[in-house]
Amino acid sequence: MKNLIYILIFLMTSVGFSQDYKQDSTQIKHFYNTSLLNGKSYEWLTHLTKNIGGRLSGSANAQKAVEWGQKELEKLGLNKVWLQPVMVPHWERGEKEEAFIIAKKGRISVAICALGGSVATKKGGVTAQVIEVQSVKEVEALGEKVRGKIVFYNRPMQADLIKTGHAYGGAVGQRYNGARVAGKYGAVGAIVRSMNLRLDDYPHTGVMSYGDTPDAQKIPTAAISTLAANKLSEQLKLNPDTRFYFKQHCETLPDAPSFNVIGELTGSTFPDEYIVVGGHLDSWDLAEGAQDDGAGIVQSMEVLRLFKTEGYRPKRSIRVVLFMNEENGSMGGKEYAKVALERKENHIVALESDAGGFTPRGFGFTSNDANYAQILTWKPLFEPYLIHVFARGGGGADIGPLKNDNNVLFGLQPDSQRYFDYHHTAIDNLEAVSKRELELGAATMASMLYLFDKYGIK
């Protein structure tokens, strides 16, 4: 039975598609070779991280990143480069936060950072008894018992899940909804264990939401490092009356004007069919935004550069989009889709890279059965590059609004094991990114988009 399968696979790959297979395989090899030997992604990332740095929506650095992106795309000799205006939330952290556990033996300083969107504490900070919980649901059950207290959400990410994104998905509800729910029952603050699978002292920021909570009832919320979370939990076991102090200065300013940065290689045969590749240009403010998502930005730019360098003239129009504001609002992604709809642009394919610049393992596809079947016929082309994951489901926050019944949205899936070591922390810097791994990702993206451009969708 086994041999029969081999024979069938052999027939499929070497007879049925032999002409195209050979051409595609050669083209893909060129993309990888050029990316690894003469790639530009790492040089771009070095500039974006070291010369610009963290670039939260609405900040001066975000504006610098927009100008840099436009300038670099203009150098590539694309058919069009433009800025698409979009209004974005504007939240600022302000002065560094401080926090300590008030233990019997004295104060224990701990590492925290305000969550994105949180209000400040009152001037003198917040001091209160702590109630440790595992979930938002538990707070709903406790109800009024949390009144006057600081709620401490301490459910760890689940380490035995192989894809760390699944572990994130299972824990991040505490961060997003924790303050809203605790505030509803009169808590005075919410402290959330960092979304981190390691034990270390870097707190992880990230977006939270108050929903429709009136301003006066919004309570301040911060992430605490995993090591500090364990320390706080230990102290609470020793003494359930342990109090906690924290102070933060963040504020939400009026929405600010910003831009998506867009470049286009116009298609030779089907210029009205659009293929998008992108990542997000904004980042959190604690570090340089290297893995999240400088990597996706420079990989997306590299896709178009590889097409140009290799002299590949696309049949369809390929757009690179440097989306603004994925981290706290996704206004850039929404605006891009809104304009595309208004202009009746037919977006057949969109690829997002927003899971880090680690060794690429494959893709996750949101598509109908016919398109997925076509995609699977391309799998052998990626075998030499150790790209094995062709999963169903996936895409990304920025391209999500482009979904329709026929098109294909998909996300690059790099190795996920170390992503949450860096994600939204002070160590998401250039040094966290391997040049080779980044370049392999860019080549993998270019190769898949080349196939979509050549064969279209079903």
Place this chain on the structure above:
Amino acid sequence: MKNLIYILIFLMTSVGFSQDYKQDSTQIKHFYNTSLLNGKSYEWLTHLTKNIGGRLSGSANAQKAVEWGQKELEKLGLNKVWLQPVMVPHWERGEKEEAFIIAKKGRISVAICALGGSVATKKGGVTAQVIEVQSVKEVEALGEKVRGKIVFYNRPMQADLIKTGHAYGGAVGQRYNGARVAGKYGAVGAIVRSMNLRLDDYPHTGVMSYGDTPDAQKIPTAAISTLAANKLSEQLKLNPDTRFYFKQHCETLPDAPSFNVIGELTGSTFPDEYIVVGGHLDSWDLAEGAQDDGAGIVQSMEVLRLFKTEGYRPKRSIRVVLFMNEENGSMGGKEYAKVALERKENHIVALESDAGGFTPRGFGFTSNDANYAQILTWKPLFEPYLIHVFARGGGGADIGPLKNDNNVLFGLQPDSQRYFDYHHTAIDNLEAVSKRELELGAATMASMLYLFDKYGIK
């Protein structure tokens, strides 16, 4: 045709093997869960790197590592733990090396390190003109033209090869044979570009050989960092008469007594069939030997610990071997195989982990067709853990001597992209290893050995 394949695969995996498949899949899940949630590999690695450190054969640290390995294996409740004596080469680096380029504008200090096995320079160091070459073959062609000069081997590793081990294989001949061949034609020293795909300032040591060169004709040899190699090459382009100076103090002492450390879980049904899992306990001296090969050591120990923890009593005898002296002689591997042969022990399977503690991608197998066919039937069991590579060819330096016509030798293949960032350098420290990635590797090894233990070989 496609559907037919799916049906066949479905039949193979869900009907033919259904009973065993379910049991195996459950057992494998337990190995992964335990390794990720309650693993011991990282704790062991922390001790081996931070409390012992670099452990070159013949050193006091290598002896400490032997004693530690024996003690830890004894704690696991195995059936036997013992030390197997073996004589090993004993080379010492001595004082730190120094080197500079003598450029027109003055001295440019550069980072070098003596290659393992090299002789020292004479007391005042070596100063000479430099001749840059790309290969040993080029030196053979130059012949007497290298007399009195320092030969500078500067062929980079080939960055467009996807598996970095292939790039290493294509470049390491310069390091191993460079001094021998240059010395034959009267060169006074050999400087070799580090085996590194990055540009940085860490020189990479590694073993070299003089073959049967008489002592008096042995010339000193060192690795130079990739950044410094580029600098030297630039200077030579500016001025072909540029001279180079280097000084090193290394020496080869008489062979020293040492040990392989061995632990055994004796088989319940086929105690005379042996399955080996191992890595090498020795390391280079510049750092802590974390990726190379502390990772392989603790993963191998973890395999037996997982068997014990999971209450899995093997049918065959499973041995963990902490091999001594892989780096500069492989005397431990040779001795183990020699004794096995003398005792007529039937070694049916051996697995080596010596490619770093990165995210596991699969294995490379050296086996006959029948065994490889059996191995492929196990592939679907590894899909949930993103283990996709089941390549032919592979094993390792330490288990190689165990090869016979029937047995299966194989090596763990972790992601290789960052391995040569650390390999044989001053930064191969605990911080280079991700706890999760290490643990995933250990679970992957345990799972495959469980299958070999359960089903035997063909």
